[in-house]
Amino acid sequence: MPAKKDIPNILIDAALKLAAEKSWHDVTMIDIARSAGLSLADCHAHCNGKGDILRRFIRKIDHEVLADLDADDFNEPGHDRLIAVIMARFDALADYRPALRSIIAARGDLGPADSIRAIKSHFGSMRWMLDASGFRTSGLHGSLRVTGLTAIYARTFRQWLDDDSTDFGPTMAYLDRELSRAADWDGQxxxxxxxxxxxxxxxxxxxxxxxxxxxxxxxxxxxxxxxx
Known part of the structure; x- marks a missing residue:
């Protein structure tokens, strides 16, 4: 039996492995439990279903990106820092692209309640990405920034999924253009x-x-x- 603290990551790895092999819509909690070598009771004790596993995965990626930040990066202009942070996020996601394509194709296979939670998780992630880049995210202006970056990230994410270059250069160029347009709007x-x-x-x-x-x-x- 794995240590309790390791079970959430084991469930994430098992779920994404299965998503890379077949449609996320067809992946069941029984499949995930078997792949993880756990009982359904163990799964129930550590997650609330597939949607919860995806939210935990998002938080895991958030943590990896934030943990890898270099203090020297904080001296760069905000625009450049934000590009670096978002591209670091894509680097952290790179090994999961087949699974993510399956999940996106199934639209996460989420019900209404899980969809709302997923949106909240993505807004939370983008708030952290902005905070890590030195932007204020409090108040009405901050909330508008978070909303804008969430939309930009969603569009850039789809660009990244289809980017077959070795360095994701086209994705970075796309992100740069989108953020430059957003900067004008942000100033207004x-x-x-x-x-x-x-x-x-x-x-x-x-x-x-x-x-x-x-x-x-x-x-x-x-x-x-x-x-x-």
Missing amino acids: VEKGLGKAAKLCRKLSENCRRFSSKKSSGTTDTTAPDLRQ
């Missing part, structure tokens, strides 16, 4: 949110002044000037 969003925040502050200040005048008993009932 930052300016727009900055203007909106400034307007909200002025509106709040004017409303406080107007409220203060009313409470002090002044007869000036002029509405707050929102044009300032």
Whole structure:
């Protein structure tokens, strides 16, 4: 019996091995248990099904990418760091490409609940990739960045799956173009949110002044000037 801490990785390896051999849709938990040399009870104790195994795989890849970061990389421009981080992710996934093609073809074989969890996992991964590249991911702007990178990654991932080059050069070039376009959009969003925040502050200040005048008993009932 493997050590309990090793069982999740054993299940991941068994599931992806089977996915590389046949359609992910046809892979059952019995198949995974047999391939892993475990009982169904052991599987049940460490995962909630195929969807859970895929989410654990995503977290495993996240950890591998983050653990391999070099502190010197943090001195590079954010755009370059983000490209390096995403390409490192593809390098970590390279050995699993046959399995990933099978999983993508079956759309993960996920039900509604697992699909929502999978989306949440991917958003979480992209947040970590942005954090690792030095981008702020908090607040509305950060959430928009995470959403944008998730969409870019999904498109680049499909490009990477069909990239037969030895160095994934076409994938890197595609990613560079997509991120460059996104950078222009990100800058416009930052300016727009900055203007909106400034307007909200002025509106709040004017409303406080107007409220203060009313409470002090002044007869000036002029509405707050929102044009300032």
